[in-house]
Every structure is written in C-alpha cells, then in structure tokens.
Amino acid sequence: MPISPEDIRSLHKYETLILTTLERLMKRYTWVPDDILRKSSDLSLQEMEYRLGHLMAKDMVKSSSVPYKGYQLTFSGYDALAISSLVKKGTISALGCLIGEGKESAVYEALGTGVVALKVHRVGQRSFQSVRLNRSFMPEWNHFPWIFASTYSAKQEFEALKELRKGGVNVPVPVTINRNVVAMSFIAGxxxxxxxxxxxxxxxxxxxxxxxxxxxxxxxxxxxxxxxxxxxxxxxxxxxxxxxxxxxxxxxxxxxxxxxxxxxxxxxxxxxxxxxxxxxxxxxxx
Ligand SMILES: Nc1ncnc2c1ncn2[C@@H]1O[C@H](COP(=O)(O)OP(=O)(O)OP(=O)(O)O)[C@@H](O)[C@H]1O
Ligand SMILES: [Mg+2]
CATH class of the missing domain: 1.10.510.10 (Transferase(Phosphotransferase) domain 1)
Structure with missing residues (x-):
C-alpha cells in the first residue's frame, strides 16, 4: 500500500519525533522497548500513547507484546520520515498525488523548485537476495533487510541518474536523496x-x-x-x-x-x- 499524502501532511511534531527516535533505536533493537522509547523521546506516558495510537492507525508503526512491549517502524513510517525530512530541508513544499506505482516503488508528484517526482523505493525480502553481497554497505540495518534494501536501491538509482545525466543521457535530473526516497525532475510526458x-x-x-x-x-x-x-x-x-x-x-x-x-x-x-x-x-x- 502506498502512503497517503494526507497522513504525512497531518503528522504532528511529536509523531515525527517518535518516528525519528524509533529509527535511531532500531539500529540496536528489533522491537524498541516501550520504556526506552519514552525516555528517549522525552514525552509523557499519556502523550506517547496517544501519539503512538495515531501512528499505528496510519500504519506507520507496529507493536508487539512478546517477548516484551515494543515498537517498530513500518515501510509507511520509514517513507514518512524520508518525505518529512525533504519538507524540512525545503526540497519540497507540498506533496501531491501518486503518479505511478510499480512492484517495488511508488512515485509521487511534489512541489519543490518547480515540480519534482519523488520515487519511494520499497524493496522487500525477496529482491533483497540480489543485494545481499553488499551488506557491509549499511551494517547497522542488518536485522531490517527491507530498510537496507530499499535505501540501497534508492542510492543505486540516484548515483546512476547523476552519472548518466553528467554524461549526456536523457534521464530525469536527480535533485536529492533521503533514506529510500529519490527526488528528481518531473517529466511532463x-x-x-x-x-x-x-x-x-x-x-x-x-x-x-x-x-x-x-x-x-x-x-x-x-x-x-x-x-x-x-x-x-x-x-x-x-x-x-x-x-x-x-x-x-x-x-x-x-x-x-x-x-x-x-x-x-x-x-x-x-x-x-x-x-x-x-x-x-x-x-x-x-
Ligand atoms: N521523473 C518522473 N517524472 C514523471 N513521471 C515519472 C517519473 N519517474 C517515474 N514516473 C512515473 O512513475 C512510473 C513508475 O516509475 P518507475 O518506472 O521509475 O518505477 P517502477 O516501475 O515502479 O519500478 P519497478 O520496476 O520496481 O516496478 C513510471 O512508469 C512513470 O509513469
Ligand atoms: Mg518502471
């Protein structure tokens, strides 16, 4: 399922804080423990539970109660973090609609300096086999292969676009990359x-x-x-x-x-x- 632009637009700053904190702690925990998440995000118990409720309803976070109460980012949560970072950095000011959806990506129209296309890479376990050999590239994500594979895929595309463009091949102009998302010029065709x-x-x-x-x-x-x-x-x-x-x-x-x-x-x-x-x-x- 692609992310809903509205779900990203309506993210509260505490929800973004929880997503960022989870991302940081997932380098150490498969399921980030409830109490550690609260200490690290510095939110009251009530606020955290309320915000986690929103994030889970948007399918950006999932929880587990065994072996202890813990949380993880989902693909949508990771996508939301990447897109919010692009908004914060000023690369995009508004996220538009979905213009393409493939097996392993979703492409959105967005407003930046002109119109840009945002390609969100979502590479799952199956396709991960082909990049397994290069795992040393992001060792901290070894226990989240989909984060590793999707970020790797975005990086591969961004590097190719940069070199191809420089060499005079007609490809979209790469603007920037954040996590698993590549921003590139929008082709009106x-x-x-x-x-x-x-x-x-x-x-x-x-x-x-x-x-x-x-x-x-x-x-x-x-x-x-x-x-x-x-x-x-x-x-x-x-x-x-x-x-x-x-x-x-x-x-x-x-x-x-x-x-x-x-x-x-x-x-x-x-x-x-x-x-x-x-x-x-x-x-x-x-
Ligand atoms: N820079 C762009 N400008 C305008 N439209 C784009 C741009 N990039 C992609 N699209 C549209 O989005 C669709 C999907 O993009 P793309 O082909 O890059 O990924 P994909 O086909 O989803 O990838 P996969 O091969 O994993 O299925 C394209 O077919 C095209 O219609
Ligand atoms: Mg395609």
Whole structure:
C-alpha cells in the first residue's frame, strides 16, 4: 500500500519525533522497548500513547507484546520520515498525488523548485537476495533487510541518474536523496507504451543513442522496455534505473541483449520498424 499524502501532511511534531527516535533505536533493537522509547523521546506516558495510537492507525508503526512491549517502524513510517525530512530541508513544499506505482516503488508528484517526482523505493525480502553481497554497505540495518534494501536501491538509482545525466543521457535530473526516497525532475510526458508516436523511427533512434551513451559510461539498464521510456513529443527519457549493472558484470552481454530485444520487438510490433536485434546490439557496443 502506498502512503497517503494526507497522513504525512497531518503528522504532528511529536509523531515525527517518535518516528525519528524509533529509527535511531532500531539500529540496536528489533522491537524498541516501550520504556526506552519514552525516555528517549522525552514525552509523557499519556502523550506517547496517544501519539503512538495515531501512528499505528496510519500504519506507520507496529507493536508487539512478546517477548516484551515494543515498537517498530513500518515501510509507511520509514517513507514518512524520508518525505518529512525533504519538507524540512525545503526540497519540497507540498506533496501531491501518486503518479505511478510499480512492484517495488511508488512515485509521487511534489512541489519543490518547480515540480519534482519523488520515487519511494520499497524493496522487500525477496529482491533483497540480489543485494545481499553488499551488506557491509549499511551494517547497522542488518536485522531490517527491507530498510537496507530499499535505501540501497534508492542510492543505486540516484548515483546512476547523476552519472548518466553528467554524461549526456536523457534521464530525469536527480535533485536529492533521503533514506529510500529519490527526488528528481518531473517529466511532463507519458510512458512509451501509452503513446501513439508520429515519428517512431526518430524515437527509436533516440532511444538507441541513449542506450549507447549509457553503455559507454558504464551503465546497462537491466529492466529496459516500453514501460521505462517516457516521451513528451520532443524528447525521449529513460527512467527507472535502480537495477543497472556494469558492462563488466558476468551476464552483461545477455542482459544488454534482453534490454535491446524488448525495445526492438516493441517497435517492430507496434510500428513495423525493421531492425534486427543483432544490428541493434552492434549499434550499441560497436
Ligand atoms: N521523473 C518522473 N517524472 C514523471 N513521471 C515519472 C517519473 N519517474 C517515474 N514516473 C512515473 O512513475 C512510473 C513508475 O516509475 P518507475 O518506472 O521509475 O518505477 P517502477 O516501475 O515502479 O519500478 P519497478 O520496476 O520496481 O516496478 C513510471 O512508469 C512513470 O509513469
Ligand atoms: Mg518502471
């Protein structure tokens, strides 16, 4: 379930304090003990219980009574902390509506210096396997793999956007990152699969120019398809980069071929553009 913008907007300062305190203490406890949470947040018992009630109703905190009374942040609680921090830092002034929801993320429109897109990464236990080897990256989160994996995923995407943008690839401009949330420029366009192109060959060439540039910079997308390309009538944008791999990866050739096939097949099916996968592959790595 994505977070509700209203739930974040209506957070009381004591509720934010509880979320921040829980985040800090979860580096030491799987379930943060009731009494330790109260001492650390310096709230009265009555206030804390009242605020925890709100947070649990918003599904931002969950509790356990065994082996002792304790609390944990949920995905929504962690998302709320990241988004509130972006508001506090002035990166965004207002959170808008949900504009996209995938298997492992939710994307919101927000107001910052202009319109920005906020991508909230939510990577669960299953996908965590692929990043397990890099666990030394955030050792303090070893017992909360979803926090680790989601933050790692956001960081991967942010780094890729930075380097790709610098190297002239058409991707959203990365603005900032906080925990599992990446703020980037908002693209006023539509996904390729939802558009009917007047100039399909030009768009096809532009996509391949970007794949080639990215490859030369050391990035293979690894989930490229008509769902991760956006068009706005003028430019072509490649989005959704957290799972990128390096061309030195042992399966790089196979993965790059899959990315290329997806695009070649889409244009052949929908616009009868004939270019073989081999030709396209040579165009990228040649
Ligand atoms: N910068 C952006 N500007 C405008 N819309 C965006 C932007 N980034 C993403 N979107 C929209 O949100 C949708 C989901 O974003 P994205 O593809 O990055 O993640 P995802 O598909 O949810 O990830 P996953 O592959 O884990 O399912 C996109 O298909 C697109 O419609
Ligand atoms: Mg996507």
């Amino acid at each position: 539509v996904n390729l699969h939802q558009s009917v192109l007047e100039n399909p060959k030009e768009v096809f060439d532009a996509i391949f120019e970007n794949i080639k540039k990215a490859y030369n910079l050391g990035f293979i997308h690894n989930d490229l398809s008509e769902f991760n390309v956006m068009v706005d009538g003028k430019d072509v944008w490649i989005i959704d980069w957290p799972q990128w791999i390096d061309p030195s990866h042992p399966n790089a050739a196979e993965i790059l071929k899959r990315d290329i096939d997806n695009i070649v097949n889409y244009f052949s099916r929908k616009y009868s553009i004939s270019c073989t996968s081999d030709e396209a592959y040579k165009m990228v790595v040649g």
